Amino acid sequence: MPLKSTRYNPAALLLLPLAIMIAMPAAARTRHYYIAAEDSTWDFAPSGKNLVHCPEAAPCDIPEPWTNSHSFPMTRFIQYQDAEFKVPAPQPEWLGVLGPIIRAEVGDTVKVHFCNRTQETSAYNMHPHGLRYTKDDEGAHVFGANSGSPPGAGAQVMPGQCFEYTWIADKDSGPAPGEPSSKIWWYHSHIDEHAETNKGLLGPIIVTQKGKARRDGSPKDVDQEFVTAFFIFDKLAGEEQGLMHSINGYIFGNLKGLVVHRGQKVRWHTLAMGNEVDLHTPHWHGKTLKTGRGSAAQRTDVVQLLPGGTITADMKADNPGEWLYHCHVADHIDAGMYTTYQITE
Numbered sequence: 001m002p003l004k005s006t007r008y009n010p011a012a013l014l015l016l017p018l019a020i021m022i023a024m025p026a027a028a029r030t031r032h033y034y035i036a037a038e039d040s041t042w043d044f045a046p047s048g049k050n051l052v053h054c055p056e057a058a059p060c061d062i063p064e065p066w067t068n069s070h071s072f073p074m075t076r077f078i079q080y081q082d083a084e085f086k087v088p089a090p091q092p093e094w095l096g097v098l099g100p101i102i103r104a105e106v107g108d109t110v111k112v113h114f115c116n117r118t119q120e121t122s123a124y125n126m127h128p129h130g131l132r133y134t135k136d137d138e139g140a141h142v143f144g145a146n147s148g149s150p151p152g153a154g155a156q157v158m159p160g161q162c163f164e165y166t167w168i169a170d171k172d173s174g175p176a177p178g179e180p181s182s183k184i185w186w187y188h189s190h191i192d193e194h195a196e197t198n199k200g201l202l203g204p205i206i207v208t209q210k211g212k213a214r215r216d217g218s219p220k221d222v223d224q225e226f227v228t229a230f231f232i233f234d235k236l237a238g239e240e241q242g243l244m245h246s247i248n249g250y251i252f253g254n255l256k257g258l259v260v261h262r263g264q265k266v267r268w269h270t271l272a273m274g275n276e277v278d279l280h281t282p283h284w285h286g287k288t289l290k291t292g293r294g295s296a297a298q299r300t301d302v303v304q305l306l307p308g309g310t311i312t313a314d315m316k317a318d319n320p321g322e323w324l325y326h327c328h329v330a331d332h333i334d335a336g337m338y339t340t341y342q343i344t345e
């Protein structure tokens, strides 16, 4: 019986590199971000209106004491597309006052080129939650109480100066097995932490599970991710008319752009920051959501946040309409901590 030919097929050989590329997880990347701290003015209600709830007849002005008290000086993290910090990077409308979303897939390195471009005399820095860093890249001005060690090199970035932070998205930065495929963390300035976050120096980091990320770092199994931060900014030393009960820096429905299409899988990352009054309970009308995966999954339409905390929940957007999205704490509703999201046909 003749032996079967074992000659190789040249065409198959040509396809081999492609097959290997498809089978292999994407190589770890180094992702560069150019971010500056800058002075700005922020309007928590640019329309001047309550765009969601109008118990009296129109015009639906922002109620007192905030009617004419919703625009204040802020300091914010602004992202640029280039190393010269000339071209600002576009940012989704719904991200509001927050700094840019810093993304990584587990295994990636994040390099943040940070410049303090404020006109003030204060130093600022960038401190990440969740990612791995050395002391120099901690971005926090603290001495070691036990060893007496000094703050790291990136602890103070004076106006006019820059620092390059190197942060690693290692396995422990990514989602655990019972969590969704991407995970949210805070970053913020950390010298006079409360004063600086209250000025607006805060933003999100999203880490996607290894092998589950698109090229831009977003999770492949989700159509749209939203980040919503619940934070009562105190702009007038505790006076009521300076307490901005905001979602991403907007009050009374002025947060716009939370729009998805019917059938999309939507991931909501919720965060809180602030003081003991910043216990928030984001509540979605119109749809329930799922936190966790597999046996850790729970169905809910309200999540519980404390300062510094984060919770991620997934929604199947199959109920078209425009739905209320608000903090469920009674005082916070009165102060305008709400907006709407929309599921289009």
Ligand SMILES: [Cu+2]
Residues within 6 Å of the ligand: 230, 279, 280, 281, 327, 328, 329, 332, 337
């Ligand atoms: Cu609240």
